[in-house]
Amino acid sequence: MKSAVENLSPTRAKLTVEVPFEELKPSLDAAYKKIAQQINVPGFRRGKVPPAVIDRQVGRGVVLDEAINQVVPDKYIEALQENSLEPLAQPAIEVTRLEDNDVIEFTAEVDVKPDFEVPDYEGLEAEVEDVEVTDSDVEEQVQALRERFGTLVDVDRAAADGDFVTIDLTAAQQGEAVEGGEVSGMSYKVGRGGMIDGLDEALVGMSAGDQKTFSSELVGGDLVGQDVEVTVEVTAVQQQELPEVDDEFAQMASEFDTADELVEDVRERLGRGKRLEQAASARDAVLEVLLEKVSIPLPEAMVTDELNARRQNVEQQLVYAGLTMEKYLEDEGQTQEEFEADLERRVRDAVTAQFIxxxxxxxxxxxxxxxxxxxxxxxxxxxxxQDPQEFANHMFEHNHVPELVQEILRGKALATIVESATVKDASGNVVELKNLRPDGTVGEPEAEVSGAETTDAPDAPETTDVEEPAEQA
Incomplete structure (x- = not known):
């Protein structure tokens, strides 16, 4: 076999492969055998029809097509390896020459990984925000714990922010009830938001037995985005009574004996969580510095596919959250053009990061x-x-295991970059990353271990800038 490669662009190659006919013989023999099992010829047992008879009965072209379909995929892979090409998609293959008993020639056009020099990643410098646990952070967590152990008490007064109300809701459009637009006996915290625009404003000042109608916009269903009239009736108003933060509360809500111990544990846990957030920011910051050091040509088809996949993912998440794209952009303070530009930048950074x-x-x-x-x-x-076994079965059945392997290897590569970098917080302190444990605590330095296989590395990055392409089953 002979092969030659033509670089159509930095990310697309055209292979021309010439296969001598003798290398086609095993596939030809297999094709004759397969066809012999499929046809009936008087005077011959099934499977025992000679090749010459098959040529007359079926046609030599049919046999050649069968043989070529068997041999081309193997020769294509062989040509990739011979020319050190790493494909990124399925090839467009065309048989360009077929001379019976002499030679077969085919071409394969395919997107390939670009060739580039890896930038120096030793000693990169990056900066992240300080880890700071404020008193308000602690108070917020303690307040949430108090609310978990709070009790609801009926009150004979109008509802106010923070109260719990039991409500019935009905949505109507032009006097007709909206299908699926009714809710009865729902408990709702006034001021919580995230349900129907205008609901919180309507509930403030309403007492048990009161009814009010207001205009709003549906955030889900077939009429999403359309104006409706919403009628809300309050059937009960309850006030939440919270326990005092004392030693008795600490013993009831935790394993600690005193409130001081409980509060200190909350502060420590918040600190661990913020250290993990800082570590994630450090990985992103170091990777961003590295990305600035290199310019890599990207396969536009790959970028387009990833853009479409991420855009679809965003749209699905908005549907689950009961939001329209227009509402989301309004909340984010973005125009559609700004959203698309930001999404494309993230995709290009993600693809570039994967190659590096x-x-x-x-x-x-x-x-x-x-x-x-x-x-x-x-x-x-x-x-x-998902269930781990079901997830694993899906990965194996749809041949996604190589993708998982690549994710792990990328995580190790990123760990190598980050551990060799110098990351400081805004106050100028060096951020400890190498010995940071999964729970946010900092361990003792481990002894050096030789061999890449035993290198302890964090997970592959989870941020959008280095997110994996969407999987396709």
Whole structure:
């Protein structure tokens, strides 16, 4: 076999592959055998029809097509390896020459990973915000804990912000009830928001037995975005009574004996969480610095597919949240053009980051073992709210395991970059990352371990800037 490559662009290549006819013989033999099992020829047993008879009965062209369909995929892969090309999509293959008993030639056009030099990632410098746990942060968490143990008491007065009301809701349009627009006996906290625009304003000042109608806009269903008249009736008003933060409350709500111990634990847990957030920000910041050091040509088809996948994902999330795109953009203070520009920037950064991390993983010769793969599968299943075994079965059945392996390797590559970087907070303090544990505590430095396979690395980044492309089953 001979092959030649023509670079149509930095991210698209055209392979021309020439296969001598003798290399087609095993596939030809298999094609004759397969066809012999499928036809009936008088005087011959099924499966025992000679090739010459098959040529007369079926046609030599049919046999050649069958053989070519078998051999081309293998020769295509062989040509990729021979020319050190890494494909990013399925190829467009065309048989350009067929000379019976002599030679077969085909071309394959395919998007490929761009060739580029990995920028120096030793000693990168980045900055993140300080870790700060304020008294208001602690008070907010303690207040949430108090509310968990609060009790609701009926009150004979009008509802105010923070009260709980039991309500009936009915939505109508032009005097006709909207299908699915009725709710009865629902408990709702006044001022919570996130349900129907205008509801909180209507409820303030209403007492049990009061009814009020106001105009709003539907955020779900077939009439999403349309104006309706909403009638709300309050059947009960309740006030939440919260326990005092004392030693008795600490013993009831936690394993601590005193309120001071409880509050201090809340502060410590908040600090651990903020350290983990800071570490995620540090990974993003270091990766952003690295991205600024290199310009990589990107396959536009890959960028377009990822843009469409992410746009669809955003739209699905908005539907689940009961929001329209217009409402979302209004809340974010963005125009449609700004949203699209920001989305495209994130996609291009994400694709660029993948290429860089893949190359670093290859350069560092990272490997993974079965335990790492299993742990990653479980984690991904938990993130998507699926049963780990069902998730694993889906990954194997649809051949997504190589993608999971690549995610792990990218995580190791990113860990290598971050651990060699100097990250400081806004106050100029060096941020501890290498010995940060999954629970947010900082451990003792571990002894150096040789071999990439035993390198302890954090998970692949979860932020949108380095998000994995959407999976397709």
């Amino acid at each position: 991390l893949d190359k670093i993983a290859k350069k560092e010769e990272f490997g993974i073992d079965q335990a790492e793969l299993s742990e990653h599968i479980v984690r991904r299943a938990q993130q998507s709210g």
